[in-house]
Each structure stands twice: as structure tokens, then as C-alpha cells.
Amino acid sequence: MSDSWPDGADETARLVNLWEQHMSRRFTPRHGLLPSNAVQIWTFAHHAARLSRAVITLHEAGHDLEAMPLIRQTLECAMNAAWLLVTETGGPALSAVDTKNRRVMYREVTELGMADLSEVLKRVEREEVRDAETVTHTRSFEERCRAVSGGRHIYAMWRTLSLYSHATSSIADVYLESVPVTLEAPLGVAMLLEADWDQADTWMRVQALMLLLAQIAADDAQAKPVHRTQLARARKRLGVTWQIRPADAD
Structure with a gap:
């Protein structure tokens, strides 16, 4: 730019x-x-x-x-x-994607015993069936x-x-600085309190x-x-x- x-x-x-x-x-x-x-x-x-x-x-x-x-x-x-x-038909397609994601989340929470969302899950599953009948496509x-x-x-x-x-090595990298290997820095890196971000x-x-x-x-x-x-x-x-x-x- x-x-x-x-x-x-x-x-x-x-x-x-x-x-x-x-x-x-x-x-x-x-x-x-x-x-x-x-x-x-x-x-x-x-x-x-x-x-x-x-x-x-x-x-x-x-x-x-x-x-x-x-x-x-x-x-x-x-x-x-x-x-x-x-x-x-983008609006219904996005809503269908959201319904699918909610269904997966509700099922996971219920199966893990974190909360009983079985009734909500049933309603979402019925909604997902209706989506499958009316929504012609979804997209990533x-x-x-x-x-x-x-x-x-x-x-x-x-x-x-x-x-x-996300918590990736790319995040870790901006808080590290290469330095000579010494007793104080045996890994050859120094930790930065402020990210090296320009x-x-x-x-x-x-x-x-x-x-x-x-x-x-x-x-x-x-x-x-x-x-x-x-x-x-x-x-x-x-x-x-x-x-x-x-x-x-x-």
C-alpha cells in the first residue's frame, strides 16, 4: 500500500x-x-x-x-x-449454516453433560431438516x-x-527476539513485553x-x-x- x-x-x-x-x-x-x-x-x-x-x-x-x-x-x-x-438466496443459506453450527454446539454441550439442551437440540434439528428442503446451497x-x-x-x-x-506460533514470534546464546539466554531468544509489530x-x-x-x-x-x-x-x-x-x- x-x-x-x-x-x-x-x-x-x-x-x-x-x-x-x-x-x-x-x-x-x-x-x-x-x-x-x-x-x-x-x-x-x-x-x-x-x-x-x-x-x-x-x-x-x-x-x-x-x-x-x-x-x-x-x-x-x-x-x-x-x-x-x-x-x-444468500440470506437463507447463511442462516442454514448458523443452524448447523448451533446444532453441533448444542449436541456437544448435551453429550458432555454441561447442560441439558436436548429439547432445544430437537427444535434445531427440525429446523435443519426444513433448511435442507428449502435452501439450495450453502457456501464456506x-x-x-x-x-x-x-x-x-x-x-x-x-x-x-x-x-x-488465533494462538499460533505467529503470535509467539512477535514476542521473541533473537539474541546470542549466553547463560542468561540459553535458548538464544529474549522475551519481549511489547510485541515487535510494525x-x-x-x-x-x-x-x-x-x-x-x-x-x-x-x-x-x-x-x-x-x-x-x-x-x-x-x-x-x-x-x-x-x-x-x-x-x-x-
Whole structure:
């Protein structure tokens, strides 16, 4: 990313403020957009804005590495919103995936004796059967990314974010520094109290881009887009020409 780009934290804050201006307005889905798609697009965009507030707070406190899981979730919200905009039955499909995950969780909790969720489990299983009869497809997050124009590049960013969103050796590495082997450092490493992390600016720019994508999806889902001009300006500032469309339209 070019050093001539605007500050990612500033752009994120501008987009959060833009969304908060929109929150009090009535959301009217565009004609032909499935209600379940429209509702989830709005909620994902809204959560992306709230996540962005949290990321800014962490950034200002110098906790940029700790913000990586939130940036990752913002990316997920943005890509899901974009996918829902271009996938007719996306809303029911995402709900079906959630039903399956809840069923697995309820069964695990019940079998381990942590709580008796058997009655809830029965209802979820019946719901899953109905989903199987009505939902024609479900997709993994990777498949959803690949179904949207430009989504493969965003999925690659998601993979990078994932390295720093779980307890992996990538996390351990940023708290270690190579030093000569001595009696005081027999392993040849020193432990760092502060992470050796110099990617804050890059990932704050990614945060701004993902919030922008989520808001484009929400605006495009409106019967009468309310922020088309402001989002066009944000595109220009951030150096992208994004138009949400299916990957097969490229």
C-alpha cells in the first residue's frame, strides 16, 4: 500500500461517523432483494462500524496486534454483506449454516453433560431438516469470497489476519527476539513485553477498506441509496473503484 494513502485510522473514523448519521434513517430494501438478505446486509454493516470503533480505540492505545481479530471479523462482515448483495438466496443459506453450527454446539454441550439442551437440540434439528428442503446451497467463507468480484484478494488478507487471530506460533514470534546464546539466554531468544509489530498502518488501511465495502453493500441494498456521493469520495481517497458484482461478471 502506498505511503501516499490517507491515514487509515482517520478514514475509518470518517466512515464510522458517516454510518452513524445513517443509523437513525429508515432502511428500505431495494425491490427484488430478499428480505433476509437485506436484514443481514444492514446488520453486518452496522457491526462493521461498531467493530471499527473498537479497532480505533485499540489503535489509539497502541494495541494494534490485539486489534487483528476485530479487523478479521470486520472483513468477514464486509464480505458476507457483499455476497448477500449478489446472491439471491444468500440470506437463507447463511442462516442454514448458523443452524448447523448451533446444532453441533448444542449436541456437544448435551453429550458432555454441561447442560441439558436436548429439547432445544430437537427444535434445531427440525429446523435443519426444513433448511435442507428449502435452501439450495450453502457456501464456506472462501467460496463466498470467490463468488464476489475481487474477493480472492480479500480472502488472502483474511488468511493473513487469521495467523494473528488465533494462538499460533505467529503470535509467539512477535514476542521473541533473537539474541546470542549466553547463560542468561540459553535458548538464544529474549522475551519481549511489547510485541515487535510494525504493521499497524497497513492494517488500519485494511480496516478502512473493509468498512467501506460493508457500507457500499448496505447503501446498494437500499431502495434509494443515501450515501452514494460520500462513498464515491471515500473510494477515491482510498484508491479503489469498487463496484460489488458477482465474480463471473468480470
